[in-house]
Amino acid sequence: MEEGGKMKKVVISCSVFYKELLDLTGDEQITIEFLPQGLHDIPDCSKMKDQIQAKIDQVEAQKDYDYIILAYGFCSGGVEGLQTEKASLVVPIVHDCIPLLLGQKDIKDDLDSNRTFYLSRGWIDCSGDTYKHYLAMTDQIEQWIDRFEQYQKEDEDALVEWPDLDQYNIIRSYDQDTAEYISYQCLKGYQMIALIDNDKLAPIHYQYAQQMHNFIEDILIRNGGQKLDYKEVEGSLEFLKKLLYFDQLDKTEREELFLITPSKKPLQLEKYII
Known part of the structure; x- marks a missing residue:
């Protein structure tokens, strides 16, 4: 945590959100790491999970963060099992990227x-x-x-x-x-x-x-x-904006919209998959 109580956050995002996220962050110092959209084209999503995990490991090796935010949906289980060493992991509770683009x-x-x-x-x-x-x-x-x-x-x-x-x-x-x-x-x-x-x-x-x-x-x-x-x-940027600044939401809305997994614990989606 930075001086003044401001949380240190980094975003790992599918490139499908590139323009929306760049415009939302503007001049603010939020680091965004984009990964190719096609990672989830492989049915078992193994390539997607491996590359996101590699990016998580990379950003944690470079700097200490309080939160790593994933600008992804569940993507057919492509984020299942992801894990951090020090930061908490934040992922929106949606099956894919469309609700994030539509804002609901x-x-x-x-x-x-x-x-x-x-x-x-x-x-x-x-x-x-x-x-x-x-x-x-x-x-x-x-x-x-x-x-x-x-x-x-x-x-x-x-x-x-x-x-x-x-x-x-x-x-x-x-x-x-x-x-x-x-x-x-x-x-x-x-x-x-x-x-x-x-x-x-x-x-x-x-x-x-x-x-x-x-x-x-x-x-x-x-x-x-x-x-x-x-x-x-x-469309609407409201959902993506809430994802970027989830720490400013009240507890009820934060828990309704986002799954926050502590460090050293694999991200588990079972109860959210319907």
Whole structure:
């Protein structure tokens, strides 16, 4: 704890939140360590857990903190078992990142989240979504790479992480029908594309979301599925702000929103998984 009673905090975050967190912290001295969005793409989440744990170990070796804040949801168990040596570990009690982007813990009254493909600035900039994979498999991704490179030149805060194109060296020989079939199998359960607008979007994000919607809807219809809805949803930074400054909340709200695990104790999610 610093002089004056101020807690020393560091944030370890998925890059999907990069713009929101940078704007929320502003000039304040809160260190943020970003990790790639794609860590939870592996079904058993082992890569995600290992890299977050490595980052926890790294930041604790560099400096003594009172709290290490994880800007992650439970992510299918990807944060289960994480542990600190000295700091307490803080994680929001949400299954994924969407409630943090929308600013509310329970979003099921607004949209059927199980059948909605959510996009945000960070998701578009940093994720390897199915549309990008399809474009890579069919040698069409360079058009978007060029557009995002221009966007980065115009916005100094932009962080763009593209999927590793080397992994497509073998499957780039797939014909378009095969690439579409693979994409359809990934997308056939969705009923809506929802773009989360929290005042952080640039024109390229609206363009990308709309073209991704057109791509998915076309595949669904041609394979006997239904039309795909598109919606722009107002987001909020309130939940993320509370995460950053959880120590300023009253005890009841803090315990309702966040799981705080003391040092040397593995983070356990069992009672929160439903």
